[in-house]
Amino acid sequence: MNLQKSLIQPCFEQLSRRLHKQYSLLNKTLTASFKILYSLPKNQNVGSDKIVEQMKKEIERLSKLQKDLNNYSKDDQLIIKKMQLRLQYHLSLLQVTQKNKTKNEEENENQEENKQEKDKDKEIKKENEIKEEKNMDKEKDKHIEIEKEKYMNIEENIDKEKKKENGNEKEKEKEKEQENEKDTKFFQDQIKLRKLELNRKLTEYMFRKGYNKTGTMLTERHQFLKQLVDQSLFLQGKKVSVSLSKHNLSIPLKWCLINRSKLKKIDSRFEFQLKKQQFIEIMRKGNRKEAINYARKNFPPWVGKCFSEIKSVMGLLAFPTPNEQSSIPNEEKEPFEILPERYQLLYGEHSWRKLNELFTREHVVLFGLSESPSIEVEFKAGICAVKTASCHSLHKKNQNNQQKITEHGTEKGKKMGKKKKNKKDSVLKGFDLFKEKKNINTNDNNDVVDRNTNCPTCHPIVNKIAKNYPRNLITHSLIICPLSGQIMTPDNPPMIFPNGNAYSLDEMKKMAEQNNGIVTDIKTNQKFKFTQLRKAFIV
Amino acid sequence: METLIEELKTTHQKTLQETDTQLSLTLESLESAVEFVSAMSEDEEMMFQILKEWESSLHQEKRDITIKKSQKDYHRVLSKVGKHLVSIPSNEIPFLTSKKLEKELMDQLIAEHLYRIGDFELGDQFLKESGSTIPEGFRGLMVKMHKILGQLYERDISSALNWVHQTLQIRDKDSVNEKEVKKNKNKKESKKGTEIKKGMEIKKEMEIKKEMEIKKKEEEIEIEIEMEMEIEKDKEEKEKEKNKIGKETNNTQQQQILKKTHSFEFRLHKAFYLNLLLNNELKEAINYSRKWFKQFASTHMKEIKQLAGCLVYSNGFAKRRFPELFNGSVWLQLHSEFREIYCLVAGIPSHSPLELLCQAGESAVSVLKKVSGLIPINTGDELPMEIPVDNNFKFHSSFICPVSKERSTQKNPPVLLKCGHVISKSSMKTLIEGGKTKFKCPYCPVITNSQIDCIEIKF
Numbered sequence: 001m002n003l004q005k006s007l008i009q010p011c012f013e014q015l016s017r018r019l020h021k022q023y024s025l026l027n028k029t030l031t032a033s034f035k036i037l038y039s040l041p042k043n044q045n046v047g048s049d050k051i052v053e054q055m056k057k058e059i060e061r062l063s064k065l066q067k068d069l070n071n072y073s074k075d076d077q078l079i080i081k082k083m084q085l086r087l088q089y090h091l092s093l094l095q096v097t098q099k100n101k102t103k104n105e106e107e108n109e110n111q112e113e114n115k116q117e118k119d120k121d122k123e124i125k126k127e128n129e130i131k132e133e134k135n136m137d138k139e140k141d142k143h144i145e146i147e148k149e150k151y152m153n154i155e156e157n158i159d160k161e162k163k164k165e166n167g168n169e170k171e172k173e174k175e176k177e178q179e180n181e182k183d184t185k186f187f188q189d190q191i192k193l194r195k196l197e198l199n200r201k202l203t204e205y206m207f208r209k210g211y212n213k214t215g216t217m218l219t220e221r222h223q224f225l226k227q228l229v230d231q232s233l234f235l236q237g238k239k240v241s242v243s244l245s246k247h248n249l250s251i252p253l254k255w256c257l258i259n260r261s262k263l264k265k266i267d268s269r270f271e272f273q274l275k276k277q278q279f280i281e282i283m284r285k286g287n288r289k290e291a292i293n294y295a296r297k298n299f300p301p302w303v304g305k306c307f308s309e310i311k312s313v314m315g316l317l318a319f320p321t322p323n324e325q326s327s328i329p330n331e332e333k334e335p336f337e338i339l340p341e342r343y344q345l346l347y348g349e350h351s352w353r354k355l356n357e358l359f360t361r362e363h364v365v366l367f368g369l370s371e372s373p374s375i376e377v378e379f380k381a382g383i384c385a386v387k388t389a390s391c392h393s394l395h396k397k398n399q400n401n402q403q404k405i406t407e408h409g410t411e412k413g414k415k416m417g418k419k420k421k422n423k424k425d426s427v428l429k430g431f432d433l434f435k436e437k438k439n440i441n442t443n444d445n446n447d448v449v450d451r452n453t454n455c456p457t458c459h460p461i462v463n464k465i466a467k468n469y470p471r472n473l474i475t476h477s478l479i480i481c482p483l484s485g486q487i488m489t490p491d492n493p494p495m496i497f498p499n500g501n502a503y504s505l506d507e508m509k510k511m512a513e514q515n516n517g518i519v520t521d522i523k524t525n526q527k528f529k530f531t532q533l534r535k536a537f538i539v
Numbered sequence: 540m541e542t543l544i545e546e547l548k549t550t551h552q553k554t555l556q557e558t559d560t561q562l563s564l565t566l567e568s569l570e571s572a573v574e575f576v577s578a579m580s581e582d583e584e585m586m587f588q589i590l591k592e593w594e595s596s597l598h599q600e601k602r603d604i605t606i607k608k609s610q611k612d613y614h615r616v617l618s619k620v621g622k623h624l625v626s627i628p629s630n631e632i633p634f635l636t637s638k639k640l641e642k643e644l645m646d647q648l649i650a651e652h653l654y655r656i657g658d659f660e661l662g663d664q665f666l667k668e669s670g671s672t673i674p675e676g677f678r679g680l681m682v683k684m685h686k687i688l689g690q691l692y693e694r695d696i697s698s699a700l701n702w703v704h705q706t707l708q709i710r711d712k713d714s715v716n717e718k719e720v721k722k723n724k725n726k727k728e729s730k731k732g733t734e735i736k737k738g739m740e741i742k743k744e745m746e747i748k749k750e751m752e753i754k755k756k757e758e759e760i761e762i763e764i765e766m767e768m769e770i771e772k773d774k775e776e777k778e779k780e781k782n783k784i785g786k787e788t789n790n791t792q793q794q795q796i797l798k799k800t801h802s803f804e805f806r807l808h809k810a811f812y813l814n815l816l817l818n819n820e821l822k823e824a825i826n827y828s829r830k831w832f833k834q835f836a837s838t839h840m841k842e843i844k845q846l847a848g849c850l851v852y853s854n855g856f857a858k859r860r861f862p863e864l865f866n867g868s869v870w871l872q873l874h875s876e877f878r879e880i881y882c883l884v885a886g887i888p889s890h891s892p893l894e895l896l897c898q899a900g901e902s903a904v905s906v907l908k909k910v911s912g913l914i915p916i917n918t919g920d921e922l923p924m925e926i927p928v929d930n931n932f933k934f935h936s937s938f939i940c941p942v943s944k945e946r947s948t949q950k951n952p953p954v955l956l957k958c959g960h961v962i963s964k965s966s967m968k969t970l971i972e973g974g975k976t977k978f979k980c981p982y983c984p985v986i987t988n989s990q991i992d993c994i995e996i997k998f
Contacts, residue, residue, distance in 0.1 A: 004540065004627065004652060005627040008540075008624060009624045011626055012620055012621055015617060016617055016618075018623065019613070019617060022610075023610055026558075026606070026607075026610065027607070030603045030606065030607070031603070032601050034597075037569075037597060038594055038597070038598070040590055041587055041591045041593075041594045042589040042596065048576060048577075048583065048586055051576060051586075051590070052573055052576055052577050055569060055572065055573045055576070056573060058569060059566060059569050059570060059573070062562055062565060062566055062569070063562075063566055065561065065562065066558075066559065066562045066566070068560065069555075069559075069562075070555075073554075073555045076551060077548075077551065077552075080544070080547060080548050080551060083544055084544055084546075086550070087540060087544060091541075093698055097901060097902060122970055156971070189867070193996035194898070197896060198897060201897070202649065204694055205645075205649070206665075209642075209669070210668075211665060211668040211669055212668075213664055213668060214661060214664045214665045214668055217660075217664060221658075221661075224969070231740055238574075257584060281970065287658075289919060292701070303699070316745075320558070365629075368624060370629070370631060371631060371636060372635070372636050375645075375893075375897065376635075377632060377635050377900075377904060378896075378897045378900035378901060378903075378904055379893065379896050379897055379900055379902045379998065380635045380900070381632070381635060381899075381900035381903040381907055382895070382896030382897055382898070382900030382903060383896055383900075384903060384907065384922060384926065385899045385900065385902075385903040385926040385932065386895075386896060386899050386928065386932050386934075387926045388934075388935045388937060388950075389937075390936075390937075391935065392936045425583050449846050451792075451886055452934040453792075453882070453883060453886055453887065453889075454888050454889050454890070454934055455888070455934035455935060456888060456890075456892030456895045456896050456934075457892075457896075458888075458934075459888055459892045460934065461644050461647050461648055461651075461889075462648065462892050462896070464644055465641055465644050465645075468638065469634075469635075470916065470917065470920060470921055470922045471920065471921055471922070472921075472922055472925060472928065473921055473922050473923070473924060473925040473926075474925070474937050474939060474946065475925050475939065475944075476939060477921060477937065477938045477939045477941075478933055478936060478937055479938065479998050480933070480935070480936045480938045483794075483795070487930055487933065494996075494998075496955050496994055498994065499995055500994055500995050500997045502995050502996055502998055504996070511970050513804075534955060534959065534994070536955055536959055536960075536961050536996070537958075537959045537960050537961070537980070538938070538961060539941040539960070539961075
């Protein structure tokens with residue numbers, strides 16, 4: 001549902017703005033021309049030639065209006081089509097995620113049945129295997145289709161170019177119909193949809209951060225991207241942000257005027273921030289009178305919301321401006337340095353940067369998009385879902401070891417000094433107690449080091465980001481065999497070695513078959529008999 | 540929403556048509572009036588009469604008002620859409636908003652992702668524009684991988700074979716080196732042990748002297764020194780553990796890599812052999828199999844038998860008997876397998892972490908949104924609720940004690956009881972409270988002896 005908003009609201013905003021323009025144009029011309037037309041018969045003294053002239057003028061005007069409106073509405077229709085396409089895309093994405101949810105639920109139910117009834121287990125297993133094979137075949141077919149379509153797409157593109165050169169309208173219409181059919185088929189293909197979604201997010205990220213060339217390259221490589229990403233929106237925003245970086249306030253103020261009513265709805269203070277900056281610029285030049293007048297005009301409507309900020313800005317009047325000389329004689333410091341820090345900040349680059357950031361945020365929120373790029377939001381949500389405690393243990397373990405050593409050196413002496421009764425017993429007991437106390441002192445980060453190169457959160461860059469986000473709550477045990485990488489199930493339970501290491505039953509069986517009933521613990525290279533292994537039942 | 544947009548479309552078309560027709564009608568009447576007037580230019584009275592009539596007809600028709608009405612209809616539907624959109628809540632999840640240092644890291648991740656897909660042009664352009672850098676060597680790795688993949692798409696296994704042989708050679712050398720390194724380490728540890736022993740002896744002599752002098756202080760000093768010895772023992776243990784764990788992970792990884800490359804090589808040969816069969820080059824297929832299949836006899840005998848059996852069928856009957864071997868799926872499996880192994884050998888994840896996490900995040904976002912509205916989420920340790928996640932996204936083992944619902948750690952490991960059930964060590968301790976040694980398993984009535992029958996498990 002949220003994606004719907006960010007996809008469709010920009011189109012809606014576009015349409016409504018166009019409607020306003022269109023309507024005002026229409027209103028003006030219609031009222032003006034009809035006025036003249038109604039007044040014609042009343043001017044009896046005017047000659048017939050002039051009347052004819054006027055009528056012809058009105059003909060021209062009205063026909064021009066007709067043309068303009070037609071052109072306008074063609075573009076409007078394109079935008080409405082875009083809206084429909086985006087809605088279709090969104091609905092098909094929803095279907096995909098819902099399908100996956102139902103699949104997972106079915107799988108969970110199957111697992112519960114297995115636990116309860118043993119005889120039916122095997123039957124269900126077989127069915128699942130058959131289902132999985134079918135799915136595998138389907139996926140394989142899809143892969144084959146993808147390969148084929150790669151070549152097909154190249155051919156299609158060549159065909160399209162040829163057709164453009166011909167330029168017949170009927171052919172174009174036919175193409176559009178075919179494309180519509182293709183759209184629906186395309187959107188039903190899960191893998192393609194997923195890829196498209198990822199690419200859409202990437203292009204949005206590019207345009208948001210200002211990497212326009214890469215963004216345009218991406219849109220050229222993939223179908224539908226141009227219609228799914230609002231390139232023009234971000235380019236418009238860039239104009240304003242460029243002028244802000246050049247310390248020019250006229251364009252942003254215009255933008256504020258245009259969007260005033262909508263900014264009010266969001267309860268934004270961007271306009272006030274712009275005026276505050278204008279005040280600062282006037283002060284920088286040294287015109288206190290002008291500054292006071294400006295403040296009198298522009299600040300009162302904002303007193304309710306931003307009074308504290310107004311106060312702090314007006315405080316600038318009390319201090320010398322950067323260009324003025326200090327009134328205190330024999331002052332060694334420059335006038336600017338007398339100012340306390342917060343006032344220096346106001347004069348500096350920092351306030352312009354803040355303005356820029358505020359603008360980029362508000363500009364995007366006006367059109368219904370989220371403040372941060374959607375790829376970042378989903379990526380971090382994914383971190384929260386996938387991250388486990390052992391993802392960080394490698395790094396934190398080293399830290400904790402160091403801490404331990406220092407803690408030992410400082411704390412042990414004090415604690416042990418108190419216990420003097422029985423040397424050996426006290427020492428041992430104290431040591432045990434101290435060990436247990438260690439549990440309380442140190443965090444839960446002394447986790448098992450369980451390395452998996454495929455885990456995305458263990459990737460060094462992702463790890464850095466992931467430190468600031470919580471991990472997922474785990475309510476059920478999940479054990480993965482270090483050899484096969486598969487999740488252990490009640491049918492493939494962990495087999496525990498006498499030294500404590502665990503591997504799955506299937507792997508141990510294989511190993512035993514190949515080595516006359518002897519299994520080796522890979523981690524320690526110790527050898528045991530298969531019969532020495534003990535089955536573990538994980539609830 | 541769908542219906543709204545459909546309605547919008549239809550009203551837009553209606554208004555367009557309305558305005559168009561109305562305007563054209565006015566234009567028509569205007570033009571006809573112009574004709575009349577110009578014809579009647581001499582007779583002014585007639586002209587004005589015609590004009591008056593025309594004006595009254597215009598008033599009656601009220602074309603301008605109908606145009607404005609139709610535009611307002613369209614405006615009404617559009618505002619409906621707008622209201623509906625406003626009613627949808629916003630996308631924001633407060634604790635997931637971007638922080639300062641994340642921009643560079645995100646850029647790096649995206650660049651890696653683009654290189655993994657194989658789009659080097661785009662990746663380079665992106666790095667230029669964003670001004671970020673990625674770790675050296677990654678690009679080169681991906682370029683190689685895609686070269687070999689490209690050849691595999693065209694059913695050419697030569698470069699893949701080369702790569703396989705290279706990695707096997709390197710791994711053999713590594714394993715030899717490791718054995719030497721192990722021997723050296725053992726020697727070093729034994730040296731340390733003797734040094735520490737000597738130090739301990741010297742210290743003991745000192746202790747005895749001091750003991751003779753003062754008794755209270757002696758005890759304290761003894762204890763301190765013993766603690767120091769134990770500190771050093773601890774240090775040794777930790778270093779050993781580090782080395783062990785490093786060795787353990789290295790060992791398991793090495794074993795995995797060797798196994799997987801071995802079976803991957805077999806599948807390369809198998810695919811090539813099947814290709815030869817497809818093209819009915821039986822003799823060459825036989826020679827090829829004789830050359831290459833020997834080394835895999837111990838591990839892949841069943842498959843070799845099947846492949847040999849294919850020779851018996853002639854002229855395409857093999858395709859009917861073994862459709863899965865000849866439909867191209869073998870090659871597809873090779874592609875994905877190659878990716879996995881290449882990345883495993885290089886030590887990088889086999890799928891783009893960006894892609895995986897975004898996939899996982901799709902369903903997580905809605906859950907997080909719901910909950911963040913109800914409970915404040917700390918960015919500290921753990922979420923207050925569980926985000927349901929597919930098994931594809933589970934990469935680490937985690938054991939939850941069924942009794943205490945706590946996650947097991949190194950200090951609180953899971954313990955295997957006599958009956959095969961597993962509980963955490965802390966829950967076992969609560970069951971032994973009061974100095975008992977035997978206790979009942981919470982799940983079955985089997986009695987376990989805590990000191991004999993229990994093993995701590997390392998998952």
